[in-house]
Each structure stands twice: as C-alpha cells, then as structure tokens.
Amino acid sequence: MKLELRGITKTFGDLVANDAIDLVVEPGEIHALLGENGAGKSTLMNVLYGLYQPDDGEILVDDKPVSFSGPGDAMRAGIGMVHQHFMLIPVFTVAENVELGHERHRFGFLNRRAARKEVREVSQRYGLQVPVDALVQDLPVGVQQRVEIIKALIRDARVLILDEPTAVLTPQETDDLMEIMRSLKEGGTSIVFITHKLREVRAVADRITVIRRGKVVGEASPTASSAELASMMVGRPVSLEIDKGVARPGDEVVQVENLRVVDQTGQVTVDDVTFSVRAGEIYALAGVQGNGQTELTEALVGLEPIESGRVVVAGQDVTKAGVDDMIGLGVGFVPEDRVHDGLVSSFSVAENLVLDLYHSPPFSNGLSLDLDRIAQNARDRVEEFDVRTPTVDHTASTLSGGNQQKVVLARELSRPLKLLVVAQPTRGLDVGSMEFVHRRIVAERDNGAAVIVVSTELDEVLGLADRIGVMYRGKIIGEMPAGADPSEIGLLMAGTARDHDKEVSAP
Numbered sequence: 001m002k003l004e005l006r007g008i009t010k011t012f013g014d015l016v017a018n019d020a021i022d023l024v025v026e027p028g029e030i031h032a033l034l035g036e037n038g039a040g041k042s043t044l045m046n047v048l049y050g051l052y053q054p055d056d057g058e059i060l061v062d063d064k065p066v067s068f069s070g071p072g073d074a075m076r077a078g079i080g081m082v083h084q085h086f087m088l089i090p091v092f093t094v095a096e097n098v099e100l101g102h103e104r105h106r107f108g109f110l111n112r113r114a115a116r117k118e119v120r121e122v123s124q125r126y127g128l129q130v131p132v133d134a135l136v137q138d139l140p141v142g143v144q145q146r147v148e149i150i151k152a153l154i155r156d157a158r159v160l161i162l163d164e165p166t167a168v169l170t171p172q173e174t175d176d177l178m179e180i181m182r183s184l185k186e187g188g189t190s191i192v193f194i195t196h197k198l199r200e201v202r203a204v205a206d207r208i209t210v211i212r213r214g215k216v217v218g219e220a221s222p223t224a225s226s227a228e229l230a231s232m233m234v235g236r237p238v239s240l241e242i243d244k245g246v247a248r249p250g251d252e253v254v255q256v257e258n259l260r261v262v263d264q265t266g267q268v269t270v271d272d273v274t275f276s277v278r279a280g281e282i283y284a285l286a287g288v289q290g291n292g293q294t295e296l297t298e299a300l301v302g303l304e305p306i307e308s309g310r311v312v313v314a315g316q317d318v319t320k321a322g323v324d325d326m327i328g329l330g331v332g333f334v335p336e337d338r339v340h341d342g343l344v345s346s347f348s349v350a351e352n353l354v355l356d357l358y359h360s361p362p363f364s365n366g367l368s369l370d371l372d373r374i375a376q377n378a379r380d381r382v383e384e385f386d387v388r389t390p391t392v393d394h395t396a397s398t399l400s401g402g403n404q405q406k407v408v409l410a411r412e413l414s415r416p417l418k419l420l421v422v423a424q425p426t427r428g429l430d431v432g433s434m435e436f437v438h439r440r441i442v443a444e445r446d447n448g449a450a451v452i453v454v455s456t457e458l459d460e461v462l463g464l465a466d467r468i469g470v471m472y473r474g475k476i477i478g479e480m481p482a483g484a485d486p487s488e489i490g491l492l493m494a495g496t497a498r499d500h501d502k503e504v505s506a507p
C-alpha cells in the first residue's frame with residue numbers, strides 16, 4: 001500500500017505543529033521520521049491515524065484521497081498505530097486484548113477459540129512470539145508491545161506507525177523488535193518508525209525524513225553517519241560523546257548500608273545493597289531493566305519503604321524520611337516514569353516547574369504564592385532548557401514527550417542539590433537535548449553534588465560514570481571504575497561472573 005501526505009498543516013492556537021508537510025511512504029518500506037523534541041512527529045502521525053483533523057492538506061492511499069474522522073476510518077484504510085503508552089487492558093489475556101473492539105465478532109461475544117487461533121497464526125507468520133493465554137499485566141514491556149503490533153496486524157494494517165517504540169525497551173528487546181520490523185517489511189507491510197536513537201535508524205530504515213519545527217527539512221540516507229543525521233535534525237553540530245573532566249570527589253554524601261526493599265507482593269526487590277557516593281562524583285547503576293534499580297532509587301528518595309538497612313545523606317540518617325524531608329535536605333529526583341511520577345499533566349508548565357517548592361521561598365512567603373516569581377522562573381527555565389511550548393501557561397499534557405521530560409529535569413536541576421538521583425535522564429530526548437542534559441549532570445557533579453544515575457543505555461553509563469555499580473536480581477554484583485571494559489559490564493549485567501569472581505553466582 002502506498003501512502004502519501006500532501007501539504008498537511010496542523011495548528012494548535014498560534015502554534016503551527018505541522019507546516020505543509022509532504023511525506024510518501026512506499027509499499028514495503030521502513031520510513032524513519034527523525035526530528036527534535038516538539039518537531040511535530042507525533043502530531044503528524046495522529047493526523048494520519050485520524051486522531052487529529054488537519055487544518056489543511058490531504059492524505060492519499062494508493063493515490064486516492066481519503067479522509068479519516070477517527071482511528072476506525074484509518075484502520076479500515078489499512079493503517080495501524082502503536083502508541084508509546086500502550087492501550088492494553090492489564091487484567092485481560094493477550095488473546096482477549098487482541099480481539100477486543102475488533103469488528104469481526106458479532107453480538108458482542110468474544111469467540112475465544114477463534115481469537116486464540118488467529119493470534120497464534122499472526123504471531124507465527126511474523127515471528128512475534130507471545131503467550132496467548134497470559135495476562136497482559138504479567139508480561140514484560142517488550143512482549144506487551146508485540147501484542148499491540150499483533151492487534152494492528154489482525155486488523156489488516158498494511159502501514160504500521162511505531163511512535164518511539166524502543167524508548168522503553170531493553171537492548172535485547174530492541175534488537176528483537178528490529179528483527180520483527182524486517183520480517184513485516186518482507187511481508188509487504190510498510191512501517192513509519194519514530195525514534196531518537198540514530199543507531200536504530202541506520203540499522204533498519206530504508207528512507208529517512210527529517211522534520212524541524214513543523215517542516216520537512218529534507219531526506220537523509222541510512223548510510224549517513226550519526227553525526228550527519230544529528231546535525232540535520234538539530235540544525236547545528238552535536239557532540240555525541242559526553243565531555244567531562246576528571247572527577248574531584250570530596251566527602252561521602254550518601255551511604256547506603258545493607259539496604260533491603262520488599263514490594264507489596266512480598267518479593268525482595270533490593271537485596272542487601274551497600275554502596276556510597278562522594279560529593280563531586282557520578283555513580284552509575286547499570287543493569288538490565290527490572291533488576292531492582294527503580295526500587296532502589298525510590299527507596300533512596302523516600303518514595304518506597306525500606307525493610308531493613310540504613311541510608312545516610314549528608315550525615316543524617318534518612319532511612320525513615322519521606323519525600324518532603326529529602327527535598328528539604330537538597331535531594332533532587334528525576335523518576336523514570338515522567339508521565340506518572342514526574343508531572344501533573346493537568347497543571348501548567350509553570351506550576352510543574354515549582355511542584356514541591358511552591359510553598360517555600362522565593363515562590364511563597366508562607367501565606368500567598370508569588371505568581372510573578374513563578375511565571376518568571378518558568379520563563380527562565382523554559383529558555384534555559386529549550387522547552388518547546390507556546391506559553392508557560394499551557395498544561396504539561398500538551399507538551400511533546402521529550403519536552404515533558406525537559407520540564408522534570410529543569411525543575412530538579414534548578415535548585416541547590418547535595419544529591420541528585422536521576423533515572424533514565426535522556427529517555428525520549430533528541431540528540432541535542434541529550435547533549436545538554438549530560439552537560440548539566442556533569443555540571444552538578446562539578447558543583448559538588450553527589451550524583452546517582454540509573455540508565456539502561458550502556459553508552460550513557462560509560463560516558464557519565466566515575467564509578468559503575470552493576471545491579472542484577474536486586475544486588476550490586478560488581479563495582480567498576482570509569483573506563484571499565486564494556487563487555488565485562490555486559491557480562492555482569494547478564495549475571496555472569498568472571499572466573500575469579502566466585503562470589504557472584506547466577507541462581
């Protein structure tokens with residue numbers, strides 16, 4: 001199926017999110033869309049999927065003009081979309097989720113047997129392995145995403161839109177997804193692929209269109225170097241390496257001793273973890289997602305109860321401290337899930353930039369809020385972090401994914417910190433913003449803060465860290481200096497010990 005967008009324009013008030021965009025997706029090609037945060041990629045895909053009505057322009061399917069008044073129309077025309085935040089029902093099985101809302105079953109009854117058969121067929125045809133009878137809530141993110149893809153394919157999608165599908169995947173899941181994309185393409189399905197990771201674009205794309213500030217700025221070849229793609233996206237040269245000087249660590253700021261965290265189901269998520277971080281030092285926690293990093297950081301900042309062990313920050317025992325106490329102590333936290341834990345989507349950008357701080361000076365005198373100060377602060381932060389929003393009064397929910405992330409970072413990095421805990425700091429950020437955020441994290445360190453970074457991106461860990469702890473099944477199973485051999489870290493991440501390191505045992 002050939003898909004063509006001609007002169008698509010979409011505005012939100014004064015903001016032109018898509019400005020006369022032309023795009024042709026040929027049958028059976030993987031077409032990557034590259035562009036800065038807020039460039040208009042998701043907006044364009046929402047227009048294509050019938051979620052937004054364009055102000056101008058037309059969509060052609062196999063050279064015939066079509067118009068979509070909702071996703072139902074788009075699906076009937078053969079277009080499927082996997083959103084970045086999945087729309088699955090956690091307590092339903094895979095087969096139930098796939099069949100749900102599918103036109104083919106009648107009278108509202110779900111023909112379970114037919115559904116399971118259909119899911120099996122599609123999953124076999126494209127190598128999309130899923131356990132048909134498992135509950136969605138029990139599946140890893142990568143498998144849930146496959147369920148979304150199967151859902152689109154069962155509805156005969158011949159063009160599949162994937163909006164940042166790899167942002168939340170582990171490297172292994174990403175490789176698997178790229179394999180799946182290749183096999184879909186061989187079967188004749190076209191794919192529109194949005195990602196900020198240039199390596200992925202270069203690995204799978206047949207064609208690349210670059211968008212900047214709502215306009216197509218050109219096509220790039222998949223053989224272009226990452227540096228070329230980056231500068232085309234951002235409009236200036238970008239350093240893809242992390243620049244940092246030698247660390248000058250001072251006193252210990254954080255001491256974590258024999259920390260143990262148990263989740264609501266009784267499972268031990270953090271198991272006897274001991275480490276410390278000094279002022280002016282970046283300690284990175286590497287590991288495959290789901291090995292206790294999230295729980296560890298949440299326990300450190302007072303968001304999760306500590307079962308046993310001790311945490312000391314700046315000389316104070318904070319084992320039982322809550323989030324407010326931690327903020328008061330000068331602890332900053334960037335959570336991994338910005339939408340749920342980092343922002344209040346219905347609040348404005350300005351309000352989100354002072355969450356947790358609005359009741360203290362300079363934003364309040366204890367009785368009333370200083371709205372001018374709050375607005376001025378917001379304008380300064382928006383400028384400094386290049387948050388793309390028409391005004392600071394727009395709600396956070398209207399911001400593009402990457403710009404939401406920048407708001408969280410801008411808030412947490414804009415007060416004096418003794419300890420900064422950041423999880424997946426650059427998830428969803430474009431290469432230009434990534435460069436900026438890395439510099440800011442290094443600047444925090446050089447200002448004397450202790451920094452704990454959690455990242456599933458090994459390059460980010462290697463680039464930022466002064467010391468690296470590898471987490472596996474709730475434990476820190478090895479610590480290494482900056483400049484350690486990446487393959488050795490990779491082995492530890494997989495729970496495999498070196499021969500002489502007998503204390504590490506894979507259960």
Ligand SMILES: Nc1ncnc2c1ncn2[C@@H]1O[C@H](COP(=O)(O)OP(=O)(O)OP(=O)(O)O)[C@@H](O)[C@H]1O
Binds near residue numbers: 012037401
């Ligand atoms: N519902 C909305 N109301 C107002 N403005 C919006 C709305 N949706 C998007 N925008 C604005 O349109 C612009 C483009 O956003 P879009 O989400 O398309 O960017 P993107 O290229 O997908 O960026 P990212 O890489 O960060 O996901 C942004 O400036 C955003 O603030």
Ligand SMILES: [Mg+2]
Binds near residue numbers: 042
């Ligand atoms: Mg987007």
